[in-house]
Amino acid sequence: MSNYVLINTALRLPAADIEALLQGRMIAAMLDMFIYPGRQFALCPADASMNLLPIEHYYHSGFLPVAQTSLAKVNAETALIKAWARCELCETLNDMKSLAALSSLTIWTQEALQEILKQRQNIFLAYLRVYYLPIAIQVPVKKNSQFVALPQPVTVSQAKPVLSDRLFAIRKHQLETRQPPLHPELEELQSALASLTITNPAAKQLDQDIKGFLGWTTEELIQQPDPDLAWINNIAALGDRSKEQxxxxxxxxxxxxxxxxxxxxxxxxxxxxxxxxxxxxxxxxxxxxxxxxxxxxxxxxxxxxxxxxxxxxxxxxxxxxxxxxxxxxxxxxxxxxxxxxxxxxxxxxxxxxxxxxxxxxxxxxxxxxxxxxxxxxxxxxxxxxxxSDQEVEKYITKVNQDIKLRSQLVQLVKKYLENTGFERASVDSLHGAFSATSFYKLQPQEMHEILIELSSPLTGYLGRIKGENWRRDRFYFLRDLPTPEI
The missing domain is CATH 3.40.91.50 (Restriction Endonuclease)
Incomplete structure (x- = not known):
């Protein structure tokens, strides 16, 4: 498939469902019909009239605040399209017994899934690989069907996927096999944070960290200046001042x-x-x-x-x-x-x-x-x-270099797992990959000590599965460590 794609149709979904797809919270959509894998379309937000139940019964309680917010933004005349998707798989479901497991992996309640199956006899579940558009586009609202023609074709690319190849493959396998969520308590915590993230920078950072840990997103949070720390920019100015000032x-x-x-x-x-x-x-x-x-x-x-x-x-x-x-x-x-x-x-x-x-x-x-x-x-x-200014500058440079090394090791684990498809990596395999690509010189045991530090519960950039000895330890990626600007 080429990097650029021309699409001329849009899939209408409730705005809440599209928000869940953009957050990486789920990778599925419920359709009125079966569609073949490979089909591509824009994601057009619609109001809740498409749902068969009121939203209080349709979505999980933890997702409800997000659903209400996203649905409230729906415009009656135009729709703002932020993303496009490609169907990777489409399942036809007609078994009531499978709905509880499906509900635990999506935003929909078991009650909603049962009602849909009862009325339609089949649920068409599409697995969607979602990509952001470089610029959002606005289109007139059309309510005649689930698929609608765009006013004009749109050229899109795969430059900004919501989930990396590796994360999507893991999530797709989990949904296909109906494996239960690995960390339901963290999902509940993330839902509880939803109402705080708008006004609280610390809650927003924690929310993003939890999403990264759960595999809901690969987007790195852009740090916003903390207004409570604005005084930091005045230290030099208050010391080096003139009578005019x-x-x-x-x-x-x-x-x-x-x-x-x-x-x-x-x-x-x-x-x-x-x-x-x-x-x-x-x-x-x-x-x-x-x-x-x-x-x-x-x-x-x-x-x-x-x-x-x-x-x-x-x-x-x-x-x-x-x-x-x-x-x-x-x-x-x-x-x-x-x-x-x-x-x-x-x-x-x-x-x-x-x-x-x-x-x-x-x-x-x-x-x-x-x-x-x-x-x-x-x-x-x-x-x-x-x-001693020059000496303290040396210390600052040293700390930045130490952080840069750790940032490289976090990225090394992330890329190694993405490229190999493995779930975790050994010290020896990581050391071999590191030695081939970095100017830093580290012995395997030195690398192991830093990996242990990065996988501490107090840092949480990597995860660790302890082995019989240090060479049998296995590490996996949790979240990015930003590289300092030196």
Whole structure:
């Protein structure tokens, strides 16, 4: 079959059924007639009048909110077509005993299937391979039959399948053999999340992760900016500021804003900020007690004053009330510009680290993109005495490279299973495929350790079936790990 297809007909289905197909929730449609495999058509949403029962009885309760929403969008005069499909198989069902199993694998209730079979004597079940259109098209509504002619032929492609070849083959086999859902509890959880995904980014991410785990979709969720994290983009700006920017603000107010965002940043990275030390005149700007003591001095403006190191030394010694604690603490100066030679010399004498606000912002953005990726003990090793921006940049690059390697391994498992048709893969087979395609050098046991990490319940990018020893472990794909932009 060529990559491009010309279609001139559309299959009318209730909008709720098409939504389930687009979500990858099911791969089947119920038709009025038998159709031969290979037939291709657009998917045209219709209202619920095609159904023989009210939607409350027609669809599973968990799918009902989705059904109601999609059916409410149906226009009486025009229909918006988002996808096309190819029939891979068409079954004729006339046995009441098989309907319970079919119901568990689709959105339709057993009651609805029984009523259809009772009235029509046969259920024609089409297995559909669904593809997105590059651009949705609008067509006039026609209600004369289930198949209708399009106003003009449409050229479509297979560039955007709802399900990958491998996932579709698995789902088709499951439906043909009437194998029960593997994770009904997760399907219930996904249904419960449906009403939250519109307004809650966290619920939307979890919803997409569950769909990926269930094999309902191969679409990767496009991350939307979290409005609660907008402050992250202001870290550098609040540190590197000018008098023009601060018109109407005192130096004290400008400095306090920067202190506050530095505390918030360090807390976001995983430090425990002691708010007993809240800066101000004669106070320590920031003190963190865990996972190791850190004392900081924040300077907003265009450059860091020369006496900052001495100021941090005096205030830290005075306010911490423990010379031993001060000596053990990581001493951090955060401020804009290139430190003077005098300041760098003083920082070296007193074992202090100097970084720019831009560097702190990069660390926080890394933690935002990949939660818990910043290891504070590893970071400590890069907080060298003197100006340390380049060293911290090295740490950020290292973390990104580590994530990139893990992302490649996740994709390796995914592609290996798709290409071979296997359900799971061994370390040795994955290592062979990896060595042939990647510039990274890994020993099989090193790869196994990373695969174990990626299959942890706390990460959940891969799944693992434990073997008698590490070489007999088997891994399978669950969800994508986005590749960092380096």
């Amino acid at each position: 601060d018109q109407g603000k005192s130096n004290y107010q400008a400095g306090t804003e920067f202190e506050n965002i530095v505390r918030k940043s360090l807390e976001f990275l995983g430090f425990t900020v002691d708010y007993f030390h809240k800066g101000g005149a004669g106070g320590v700007d920031v003190f963190c007690s865990q996972p190791y003591p850190l004392i900081g001095e924040c300077k907003a403006g265009k450059k860091i004053p020369n006496d900052t190191a001495v100021q941090l030394l005096n205030l830290g010694t005075l306010r911490l009330q423990s010379q031993e604690l001060f000596e053990q603490a990581t001493k951090l100066i955060i401020g804009p510009g290139e430190p003077t030679t005098q300041l760098k010399d003083a920082a070296k004498v007193h074992s202090m680290t100097i970084i720019n606000p831009e560097t702190l912002e990069k660390l926080v953005k890394l933690q935002t993109s990949y939660p818990n990726s910043v290891d504070l003990f590893q970071l400590k090793e890069y907080l060298k005495v003197g100006q």
